[in-house]
Amino acid sequence: MNKKPPSLASRFLALYCPESLIEGIEGDLQEQFEYDVKQTGERAARRKYVWNVIKFFRPAIILRNKFRNHLFQQHMLQNYFKIAFRSLWRAKVHSLINVLGLSLGIACCILISLFVRDELTFDRMHKNADRIYRVYSREDWGEKQQFFNTVTPFPMGPALKDNLPEVEHQVRVNNINAQLKVGESQFNETVVVAGQDFFDVFDFKTIVGDRQQALHGQSNVVISKRMADKYFGTADPLNKVIAIQLGENFEDFSVKAVAENTPSNSSTQFDVLISELNYPKLYNQNLLTSSWFNIIPETYVMLKQGTDPTAVEKKFPSMFRTIIGEDNFKKSKYAPGLQPLTDIHLNTNYPVGIAPVSNPKYSYILAAIALLILFVACINFVTLSVGRSMQRAKEVGIRKVVGAMRVQLVTQFIGEAIIVSLIAMVIGAGLAFANLPLFNDLAGKQLLFPLNGFMILIITSLLLVIGLISGSYPAFVLSSFKPIAILKGALQTGSSKQNVRKVLVGVQLVLSIFLISSTLLMRKQLTFLQNKNMGFNKEQLAEIQLNVPRGGTLATRVNAGFEKAERFKTELEKFPDILAVCASAHDFGNGAWTNVGYTDDKNVYRTFNLNIVDDEYLPTLKMELASGRNFSDANPSDKRHSVIVNEAFAKEYGWTDAIGKRIPGKNFQDHEVIGVIKDFNYASLYTKVQPLVIVEDPSIILSGIENINIDNSPIPKLMVRLKSGNMATATTQLKEVWNRVSGEEEFSFAFVDQAMAKQYRNDQNLGRIVSIAAILAILIGSLGLYALASLAMQNRTKEISIRKVLGATENSLLVLLSKEYVVLVVVCLILSVPATWYLMANWLSTFEYRVAIGFDVFLLAGSISLIMALGTICFQMLKTVWTSPMKNLKYE
DSSP: OOOOOOHHHHHHHHHHSOHHHHHHHHHHHHHHHHHHHHHHOHHHHHHHHHHHHHHTOSHHHHGGGTSSOHHHHHHHHHHHHHHHHHHHHHTHHHHHHHHHHHHHHHHHHHHHHHHHHHHHTTTTTSTTGGGEEEEEEEEEOSTTOEEEESSOOTTHHHHHHHHOTTEEEEEEEEEEEEEEEETTEEEEEEEEEEOTTHHHHSOOOEEEEOTTTTTSSTTEEEEEHHHHHHHHTTSOOTTOEEEEESSSSEEEEEEEEEEOOOOTTOSOOOSEEEEGGGHHHHSOHHHHHTOSSOOOSEEEEEEOTTOOHHHHHHTHHHHHHHHHOHHHHHHHTOOOEEEEGGGTTTOTTSOOOSSOOOOHHHHHHHHHHHHHHHHHHHHHHHHHHHHTHHHHHHHHHHHHHTTOOHHHHHHHHHHHHHHHHHHHHHHHHHHHHHTHHHHHHHHTOOOOOOOSHHHHHHHHHHHHHHHHHHHHHHHHHHHTOOHHHHHTTOOOOOHHHHHHHHHHHHHHHHHHHHHHHHHHHHHHHHHHHHHSOOSSOOTTEEEEEOOOOSOSOHHHHHHHHHHHHHHHHHHHTTOTTEEEEEEESOOSSSSOOEEEEEEOTTSOEEEEEEEEBOTTHHHHHTOOEEEEOOOOTTSTTHHHHEEEEEHHHHHHTTOSOOTTOOOOOSSSOSOEEEEEEOOOOOSOTTSOOOOEEEESOTHHHHTTOSEEEOSSOOSOEEEEEEOTTOHHHHHHHHHHHHHHHHTTSOOOOEEHHHHHHGGGHHHHHHHHHHHHHHHHHHHHHHHHHHHHHHHHHHHTHHHHHHHHHTTOOHHHHHHHHHHHHHHHHHHHHHHHHHHHHHHHHHHHTTOSSOOOOOHHHHHHHHHHHHHHHHHHHHHHHHHHHTSOHHHHHTTO
């Protein structure tokens, strides 16, 4: 039985003795103790061991670490980089794998950090951003009549400015579609009508012109550089004339300033900007000055320095009680409020105004994906470095024998990790720069790659973090080897270290399988959305917005649009490549349809959506009727008397047979339901089909409603079904007819399937990014498996050789060696299922119509991972199995 020296004395020796001496002194003391045990017995040997430990406790030993040869240390430091590069060059494959994995992770981190920064800095380019607020409105009229909007009445802005001294500026912003003429060319553009203080509130930069006075003239216009190039090319645009159709006729506007293109991370966007002094040409006086329950523009206020917005909001009740009257205030429970400008883009709790709102979950998901890939790459570095530990063991042992301290070895190995990280950083930054256009396309952004403080901070942080994280574990493992064990060839890696490496690779596999499963589920859902029967045929179906001069009532403009549509239909029917044409107030994928509300005969408040069409609408879109009939020009009474409802409407009203029914309400014109159309998805698949009424004459419905909400302009659109296989000819024919009927108006059209696909663009882009992340994770994870297999084969070389000598076949050895990796993949698959199930169920819950999460997805993901794992490690296994046993056993 082996005798052991006193443990307390050994601990005391380790406490004061320098690391560079502890191994040698402890070894000498151990040998002396064993000799004394044989000569004098264990008890006397233990006393002598304690006395020897005490005798070593003297300044010459304790301060050895403080007064060593600095010249010797300096020479060693000078050799660190040389040795590091030599080591990396000798292991070219491992170095390449490390650099490749880290480069991919770094590129992902850089690109996604640009995306996240762009999202988080939305609207922060304005110097007074912390004082700018968007006004929202709330109304509560009772059951099912709660209204919450971020667009407001026209009188809101002036009322706040006139009644609250804390308000320094107010700006109303409204978008309109208008025809523009520049010389002989005509364009259909979105024109922004804004308050005169627009440039006092928002810090949009101008290239030429006086930004402060540009909106103080009724006939002044500000255009972006993009529009200046489009309209005037290289000519000076200042004081050039642009004709804008605000009413029946075109009016001349003079360009007074050219602004830089608005940043992509601004909620307020404009290309053509005119003053609110033009509002009387667009809206009636009552709407502009005294209508408090019709909402159109966004209203922004800039509060004075040091103003508390909560204190301002507390003044709202008394102010609006006076302005709109006590009776209206109580009935509507009128409650406006202020939303910070910097909160608009990422706060989904507020309704969407003019600008779209981004869900912050996309930033979180993308950031998590970047960190996962980088984490997988760092694990890869660790497993590969430790996998090479056997090859570098003698180097460590010799360095320790000649005086290298552990801290020096740790520094050397971390330095090597930082060198690899630096090389990977250069390559990763290059990959990020090269792939920025692709990433912009995926993310729907216009990101730039600036070499500014933010980018330097990101690159430096990644370099240090990756170097320390990926280099620390290998450094401490390698530097902990005992010189005696190394030089005797008795170094053992130990099962515990092998288990640590298996855990690290297991984490890689769990993340890889999670990303593969998520990708498969996303693709399954997006494919389902693309192929789902929408209730109409969207293939080869084009939509064209008709232009109708502004002026008159909305009903007048809608009727004028349908008259124009009839002229198009007459012309287009002559072409065989155009199969069908109809007109509709609403199209698909460009906003919600008109929503109306009223109180029925039983005093119940009801809402439904409304569309105005012609008699060719159902046949053109190939919709099916559940019962009844379609509108018919052969029956003139249909236009003033007939309505068609969808199945959701009939169900909402409890009708089993809707034909001949009348919508229950006191003020509707005389009418009857002539048909029930099968439910079709006219909104996105995020929501279920809502009740819908279709009419040819809107007055039937408008006469009986109390509230109307118009998000998507009801000015008619042409819906044209084209003959497949000859789209180019059909498009040319459409343009010819457009030029003949509309003259110089700009021609543009879109296909319905493409317009509808835009509704799911964010999810499609997320799916593509997750797919790319899964591929990268599989690639990097496979490298990690290669490292683990490489290490395992090094440790089992002699075992395999002996088995071959004893008659083991190559196939049996492959099964033996791969069994543990198969088990590892299966365990990782089981571990990844709960997280994937939870997160993907949460994502799928945002869709009203969605696929089910089945185990087939996880089985497929596991199979992919298993194939990749076995394919990766088989090369290393076969190389070991095919090696001659004599080569591995000749020194035994």
